[in-house]
Amino acid sequence: MEVLSIALIAATVWGVVSVVVGLVIGRMIAVRDRLEAPRADELVMGGNEPGRPPEI
Numbered sequence: 001m002e003v004l005s006i007a008l009i010a011a012t013v014w015g016v017v018s019v020v021v022g023l024v025i026g027r028m029i030a031v032r033d034r035l036e037a038p039r040a041d042e043l044v045m046g047g048n049e050p051g052r053p054p055e056i
Helices: 002-036 040-044
Strands: none
């Protein structure tokens, strides 16, 4: 019975750690995507391509 209790606690800890790690990775990906996304003025001005005139 004690082994079953230890196994249940270990499974619970494993599940909690898995969820927390998943949330942290998801947040890191979301922040990275937001940082790499072009800003609104870059989209209006034609991006950051050199030599390209602004589009009106």
